[in-house]
Each structure stands twice: as structure tokens, then as C-alpha cells.
Amino acid sequence: MARLFHVPLSPFCRKVRLSLAEKKIEVELVEEKYWEEDPDFMRRNPAGKVPVLRLDGVMMAESAAICEYIEETRPEPPLLPKDPVARQEVRRLVGWFDDKFHNEVTSRLLYERVNKKVMGQGYPDSGNVKAGAKAIRYHLDYMAWLLDHRRWLAGDAMTLADFAAAAHFSSLDYISDIDWNRSEVVKDWYAKIKSRPAFRSILADQVSGFPPPKHYNDLDF
Amino acid sequence: MARLFHVPLSPFCRKVRLSLAEKKIEVELVEEKYWEEDPDFMRRNPAGKVPVLRLDGVMMAESAAICEYIEETRPEPPLLPKDPVARQEVRRLVGWFDDKFHNEVTSRLLYERVNKKVMGQGYPDSGNVKAGAKAIRYHLDYMAWLLDHRRWLAGDAMTLADFAAAAHFSSLDYISDIDWNRSEVVKDWYAKIKSRPAFRSILADQVSGFPPPKHYNDLDF
Numbered sequence: 001m002a003r004l005f006h007v008p009l010s011p012f013c014r015k016v017r018l019s020l021a022e023k024k025i026e027v028e029l030v031e032e033k034y035w036e037e038d039p040d041f042m043r044r045n046p047a048g049k050v051p052v053l054r055l056d057g058v059m060m061a062e063s064a065a066i067c068e069y070i071e072e073t074r075p076e077p078p079l080l081p082k083d084p085v086a087r088q089e090v091r092r093l094v095g096w097f098d099d100k101f102h103n104e105v106t107s108r109l110l111y112e113r114v115n116k117k118v119m120g121q122g123y124p125d126s127g128n129v130k131a132g133a134k135a136i137r138y139h140l141d142y143m144a145w146l147l148d149h150r151r152w153l154a155g156d157a158m159t160l161a162d163f164a165a166a167a168h169f170s171s172l173d174y175i176s177d178i179d180w181n182r183s184e185v186v187k188d189w190y191a192k193i194k195s196r197p198a199f200r201s202i203l204a205d206q207v208s209g210f211p212p213p214k215h216y217n218d219l220d221f
Numbered sequence: 222m223a224r225l226f227h228v229p230l231s232p233f234c235r236k237v238r239l240s241l242a243e244k245k246i247e248v249e250l251v252e253e254k255y256w257e258e259d260p261d262f263m264r265r266n267p268a269g270k271v272p273v274l275r276l277d278g279v280m281m282a283e284s285a286a287i288c289e290y291i292e293e294t295r296p297e298p299p300l301l302p303k304d305p306v307a308r309q310e311v312r313r314l315v316g317w318f319d320d321k322f323h324n325e326v327t328s329r330l331l332y333e334r335v336n337k338k339v340m341g342q343g344y345p346d347s348g349n350v351k352a353g354a355k356a357i358r359y360h361l362d363y364m365a366w367l368l369d370h371r372r373w374l375a376g377d378a379m380t381l382a383d384f385a386a387a388a389h390f391s392s393l394d395y396i397s398d399i400d401w402n403r404s405e406v407v408k409d410w411y412a413k414i415k416s417r418p419a420f421r422s423i424l425a426d427q428v429s430g431f432p433p434p435k436h437y438n439d440l441d442f
Contacts, residue, residue: 062317089286
């Protein structure tokens with residue numbers, strides 16, 4: 001069986017979990033305290049981070065590389081369109097969330113509030129938290145603009161771009177950092193993706209010391 | 222003709238330039254001071270960063286997405302192998318350089334020494350510069366380990382992984398931040414890639430206020 005070394009609230013791990021679940025690939029989840037740099041884990045991924053996936057007898061790292069591998073070896077149901085221009089748009093948006101959104105929002109909210117405590121690195125920096133809370137509004141507005149023109153973020157079909165975004169959103173929603181009142185279309189988009197069977201395992205996550213809010217796993221939030 | 226909005230020392234822009242040149246796609250280079258957030262540029266890429274490539278009548282952003290598009294529409298000569306596991310390894314290493322190496326090394330050396338001055342953001346932070354200079358040694362050793370086992374970074378053929386790494390290395394070499402004495406195999410690898418015709422335009426770059434060292438464009442450095 002496939003085995004994923006992960007931490008529950010990592011958006012990069014969640015993106016891989018969503019891809020695997022959508023394609024009905026069973027996976028054993030192994031929680032990995034990657035910041036402790038256990039030598040066995042460092043051998044699996046010298047970059048020292050999660051996700052690391054063992055699939056088809058191969059140890060893989062880097063969420064983008066892993067998702068492309070899954071797509072190439074299990075093309076059904078597709079999470080990338082066939083047309084090169086449309087594929088470019090999907091990958092651009094995956095980059096948007098995993099780079100820009102991650103730096104401006106996730107690292108300033110989730111990492112300050114949760115990761116620091118879990119890793120024993122002290123208290124949240126309030127300047128970072130404030131900057132993250134401010135930046136997410138611009139991102140919500142950009143997504144609303146996209147979703148005014150498209151059914152899903154990258155076009156008419158659900159793709160990896162939606163999973164990348166939903167992975168970040170679900171982790172931030174776990175700590176109540178999403179203002180669902182800002183945009184009706186973004187809320188509708190998240191409700192659609194949240195109700196997919198692929199999302200179930202993510203909605204069941206529990207992080208010790210951080211109980212999720214009531215609405216977190218409510219499909220009618 | 223293709224048009225690339227770029228800055229000369231950006232490793233992400235250089236990776237795209239190398240891909241285009243290797244596949245003999247002519248491109249017009251337009252220097253873009255992206256940090257000034259010119260409205261025309263922000264329309265081209267709301268993420269507000271370079272590279273942005275206009276190719277086949279389409280405006281594209283995110284270097285990983287751009288390189289995949291080039292590969293899918295101009296497969297010769299290939300910069301990705303055919304086998305999914307080998308492709309995963311190439312993309313893992315592209316991620317290694319564009320994420321890990323970028324955060325630990327490039328952002329602490331190049332951005333402190335050059336970008337801050339060009340953008341009028343003050344003086345280099347010496348703590349960052351010291352941390353970057355320390356971190357690069359580990360990366361050189363990891364590359365040496367890979368190159369002891371393989372002809373190129375990801376296997377027996379030159380790939381996007383080599384271009385991603387060489388893009389960072391060439392930008393750091395422009396400011397003399399690579400210790401070429403640390404590893405003979407890494408130096409040999411860079412000499413091989415530096416002598417390719419695709420590298421010529423990069424070796425001709427000049428940044429005002431930062432003259433390159435003599436060895437920068439010397440193929441026999």
C-alpha cells in the first residue's frame with residue numbers, strides 16, 4: 001500500500017492526500033515530526049520536509065513532483081486538462097497558492113499560530129499574524145474574480161489548482177482564519193469541494209492541543 | 222516572437238531563458254522592474270513577479286508552469302525524460318533548487334547583496350549573508366554526492382533540474398558567491414553546462430552598479 005509521511009495541517013501534504021483520494025489510491029498515513037530530523041526520515045528526503053510518498057516502490061518528495069507523478073501514472077479522473085495552455089493555467093495557480101499564498105498568508109497565520117507551538121518555537125509574532133490576516137483579503141478577492149468567470153479556479157473542470165487552494169483553505173479553516181462572509185462565490189466553491197468524498201479524511205483530522213471549530217467539518221457551514 | 226519580462230539575475234527567469242535557448246526559441250527580453258508594480262505589468266501577472274512569458278499569443282506566469290508548457294509544446298531536445306519515476310526525480314530536484322536552495326541560499330546572498338540595493342531597500346543583513354554562505358556548503362556537498370553517482374543531477378541526461386540549479390549558480394557566480402574549490406565534480410558539471418550555446422545570453426548579462434567578476438563568463442574558470 002502507498003505510504004505518506006505527513007503532518008495533518010500541512011497544505012502540501014493535504015494537496016497530495018486529495019489527489020490520492022480523488023483517484024481512489026489507498027494510502028497509509030504516517031505522522032512525521034520532520035523538524036526533529038530523524039536520520040531515517042532524512043534518508044527518505046534529504047530536504048527534511050513533508051510530504052514524502054512511497055508509491056510503486058519509490059520514495060518521492062516535493063508535492064508538485066508527486067502530484068505530477070500521480071497524474072501521469074493514474075490519469076483517471078483527470079486533475080489536469082489535456083490542452084497545454086489550460087495545463088499552464090492550472091500549474092500557474094498551483095504556484096500561486098503554494099508559493100505566493102503560502103508566503104503571504106499560510107506561513108503568517110498557520111505557522112505562527114500552530115507550527116511554532118507544536119515545534120516548541122515560542123509564541124506567534126503578532127506583526128506576522130496581522131500581515132497574514134490582511135493579505136488573505138486580497139487573495140479572497142482574486143479568487144472571487146476568477147470564480148465569477150469560471151466554474152472552478154482554473155476553468156470549467158475541477159483540477160489540481162482547486163486542490164492546492166482547498167488544501168491551504170482547509171488548514172486555515174481549522175484555526176478559523178477564513179472569513180466566509182467576504183465572498184459568496186468563494187464560499188460556494190469551498191462547499192462544493194468540501195463535500196467531495198476525497199475531502200473526508202481531511203475533515204476528520206485532529207491536532208492535539210488545537211480542537212477544530214464546530215464548522216470545520218460541517219458541510220453546511 | 223516570444224517576449225520574456227524578466228530581470229537579468231533572477232534564477233527563475235534564467236531557468237526559462239535556458240529552456241527557450243536550448244529549444245532554439247527566439248525571445249525578446251524586456252527588463253521589468255516588477256517591484257514598482259506598474260499597472261500594465263500587474264495585468265499581465267497579478268502575482269506581481271517575473272518571469273512572465275508571452276508565447277503562442279498567451280501570457281504565462283510561474284517558471285515551473287512555463288517550463289512545463291515549453292516542454293509539452295516543443296519536446297525536442299527533451300528536458301524531461303519519458304519515464305514517470307525519472308520525471309518525478311527531475312521535478313523533485315527543480316523543487317529542491319527553486320524552493321529549498323532559493324530560501325536557504327539565493328534569497329540570503331543575492332537578494333541581500335543585489336536586490337536590496339537595486340530596489341532601494343537598504344543594506345545587506347549580515348546575519349542573512351552569513352547564514353547563506355554557510356548553507357551553500359551543504360548544497361554543494363549534496364550536489365557532489367549526486368554527481369558522484371550520475372552524469373547529470375537527475376540522471377544520465379541533462380534536464381530541467383540542471384537548468385534550475387545552473388540558473389541559481391550562475392546568478393550567485395555573478396557576485397562571486399560560489400566557492401569552486403569545494404567540489405571538483407560540481408565545478409566540472411558547471412563547466413559543461415556553462416559551455417552550452419544556451420548559456421551565452423546569460424553570460425553576457427550586465428547589471429548596472431554590479432560589474433561581473435572576470436571569471437563569470439570565462440568558460441575555463
